[in-house]
Amino acid sequence: MEFKGQQKQRQRAVGLPAWRRRVLLVAVLSGFMLLVVQSVSLQSTNKAFLQKKGGDRYIRTLELQADRGKIKDRRGEILAGSSPVASVWVNPSVVEITEKQKLALAKLLDMKVASLDQKVSNKQKEFIYIKRRIAPDLAEQVNALDIAGVYLEREYKRFYPAGDVTSHVVGFTGVDGNGQEGLELVRNDALAGQAGQRRVIKDRAGQIVEELEVVREPSDGDELTLSIDRRIQYLVFRELSKAIEQYKAKAGSAVVLDAKTGEVLAMANFPTYNPNNPINIKGKTRNRALTDVFEPGSTMKPVTAAAALEFGGYLTTTTVDTAPGYMKIGPATIHDTHSYAELTVAEVVKKSSNVGSAKIALSLDKKKLWNVFNQLGFGEKTDIGFPGEVRGKVRDYKTWRPIEQATMSYGHGISVTLLQLARAYTVFANDGELKPVSLVKLDKAPIGQPVFSASVANSVKDMLELVVQEGGTGTKAQVAGYRIAGKTGTAHKLGANGYERDKYVGSFVGLAPASNPRLIMAVMIDEPTSGQYYGGTVAAPVFSSVMSEVLRLLAVPQDAPNTNIVKPVIDDADVQEMV
Numbered sequence: 001m002e003f004k005g006q007q008k009q010r011q012r013a014v015g016l017p018a019w020r021r022r023v024l025l026v027a028v029l030s031g032f033m034l035l036v037v038q039s040v041s042l043q044s045t046n047k048a049f050l051q052k053k054g055g056d057r058y059i060r061t062l063e064l065q066a067d068r069g070k071i072k073d074r075r076g077e078i079l080a081g082s083s084p085v086a087s088v089w090v091n092p093s094v095v096e097i098t099e100k101q102k103l104a105l106a107k108l109l110d111m112k113v114a115s116l117d118q119k120v121s122n123k124q125k126e127f128i129y130i131k132r133r134i135a136p137d138l139a140e141q142v143n144a145l146d147i148a149g150v151y152l153e154r155e156y157k158r159f160y161p162a163g164d165v166t167s168h169v170v171g172f173t174g175v176d177g178n179g180q181e182g183l184e185l186v187r188n189d190a191l192a193g194q195a196g197q198r199r200v201i202k203d204r205a206g207q208i209v210e211e212l213e214v215v216r217e218p219s220d221g222d223e224l225t226l227s228i229d230r231r232i233q234y235l236v237f238r239e240l241s242k243a244i245e246q247y248k249a250k251a252g253s254a255v256v257l258d259a260k261t262g263e264v265l266a267m268a269n270f271p272t273y274n275p276n277n278p279i280n281i282k283g284k285t286r287n288r289a290l291t292d293v294f295e296p297g298s299t300m301k302p303v304t305a306a307a308a309l310e311f312g313g314y315l316t317t318t319t320v321d322t323a324p325g326y327m328k329i330g331p332a333t334i335h336d337t338h339s340y341a342e343l344t345v346a347e348v349v350k351k352s353s354n355v356g357s358a359k360i361a362l363s364l365d366k367k368k369l370w371n372v373f374n375q376l377g378f379g380e381k382t383d384i385g386f387p388g389e390v391r392g393k394v395r396d397y398k399t400w401r402p403i404e405q406a407t408m409s410y411g412h413g414i415s416v417t418l419l420q421l422a423r424a425y426t427v428f429a430n431d432g433e434l435k436p437v438s439l440v441k442l443d444k445a446p447i448g449q450p451v452f453s454a455s456v457a458n459s460v461k462d463m464l465e466l467v468v469q470e471g472g473t474g475t476k477a478q479v480a481g482y483r484i485a486g487k488t489g490t491a492h493k494l495g496a497n498g499y500e501r502d503k504y505v506g507s508f509v510g511l512a513p514a515s516n517p518r519l520i521m522a523v524m525i526d527e528p529t530s531g532q533y534y535g536g537t538v539a540a541p542v543f544s545s546v547m548s549e550v551l552r553l554l555a556v557p558q559d560a561p562n563t564n565i566v567k568p569v570i571d572d573a574d575v576q577e578m579v
Helices: 002-014 018-045 047-058 099-108 113-120 136-144 182-186 188-192 230-246 297-311 345-351 354-362 366-375 402-408 418-428 454-468 540-553
Strands: 059-064 078-090 128-134 150-159 196-202 208-216 251-258 264-270 319-321 326-329 332-335 342-344 485-495 498-512 519-526
Touching: 078 136, 099 113, 099 136, 113 128, 128 136, 128 150, 136 150, 182 188, 230 251, 230 264, 230 519, 230 540, 251 418, 251 540, 297 345, 297 354, 297 366, 297 418, 297 454, 297 485, 297 498, 319 354, 326 354, 326 402, 332 354, 332 402, 342 345, 345 354, 345 454, 354 402, 366 402, 418 454, 418 498, 418 519, 454 485, 454 498, 485 540, 498 540, 519 540
Parallel strands: none
Antiparallel strands: 059 196, 078 128, 078 150, 196 208, 251 264, 251 519, 319 342, 326 332, 485 498, 498 519
16 A cells, blocks of 8 residues: 555656646647748748759859851861860869879870979869860870869860961961951951850769750851962962062062952961961061051052043153153152153153152142042051051141152052052952952952043053063063063151161062953062062062962963063162152
8 A cells, every 4th residue: 555655646746737738739839830831931932042052062054165167268178177175174172193193194284293283282173274275185195094183174176277378367266265366356256156055963073973954055156258269378478488588578468359359369478477376476466468557659650640641631642751850849859760851651650750750640639639549448448357457548638738749649658558559459450440358258249439430440551561561660570471560669668767768668569461350469578688679679579470370270361472571670760769
């Protein structure tokens, strides 16, 4: 009995009061309800936010590179294309590399061990490039090292089969594939296309463990077909480089146009560079035919003659008294190298008389002469769509003094680009019509702008043919089997203190064949220092060498016998002089 009483007493001692049991039950139920509410909140109200936060830890959006569009010449030959390569990158937070592997990797990638060690030791980052755009066979050797945390990424590398021959036209791209110079720069958006995107799951080591989806397919870049003919480009490049070396010149440029369409068939410059390995290129990337100006010298005399025939009442046989070989205008004196006495307008061009050209210009209305310069595009960009093209300079006629009107007639006091000069001569090949120029292949010949009448343009073309014949200044431009028309030019360079007495620019612009011009070529040799500097000596032979091959390459019918070459006689008749 006593034992049972003690047991009941003990049970009463450990039991809870009813109100406490109720409080405990409410607390448990409240906690459970909070868990239910939180669970509902996490799985519905904040689901998207939490999924995003979770996904950010392992889901990545990667870029799918678009294939950059090819650049081709007019015949479909590739001037710029892309090939698949690999880039090596590292995730320093998970990299495991032995000293032996480090030495082997540095040797393969041709880099210093200290530089490699700096990259793989940067634990603050999860992605660092070690080497961009290596060859596929080299990538396989890197992969064979089997280094944890070192990975390969597929990319594209631009290559240029023509190398330095077309570098100033095509340009090149940077390490990220964006255009840096030339048409690669100006047409970058169209060539680049649009990159795609894909979503993947990566593990902590940065390796892809699952492909989720392609967000956007890549859109490859557009192809660009140029007006350039790689064969002609090579010939121009070769002959220009020979002239630069032979005459020890500072620089030079040459342009070849299709006379009927204005398409640029070749455009070469020196100094040049290799776009496949663009290092130490400072000062070499300028397309001088578009970005540099010079005084054209006597190559402007045909323009003055055309203006005289069109607006001044002159005929080709009208005579101009050039005796005694010089003339004074105010304090200045204009010289000819010989005293020719009376010359016809045609002979003024053939003999390259500064005095004759000046007298003709001074007899013309200066506004009309300025209009001719303006209509031919001098002082304005050609709108060829190339980066860095300059306008040149032609002063407004309202500011002209007599000496300026006189000297501009023979290319002194006016600055042009070589492309502007070549384009101006399209009027003599197209019955007085100026053609626009293009670096892109055209489907048909564009409509030009009339500047001179057909009779005037053809009369001046005949004068240009005399320049290349016996007694003219351009005999070294002759081509066996073809009639050639052209004009030489030689000008002192303008320096900080006026014209430099011992620095010259020699130039030549020619049409071939003269009977029905198919091609126009302009050549400029900057600062030849070998002792020869006349345009007829340093520039005209480049024209002859190129045209001798190009006319036959294009199967242009001959318009003269193979015995049409006369002995070249070069003098300094086309040198500007103003004292």
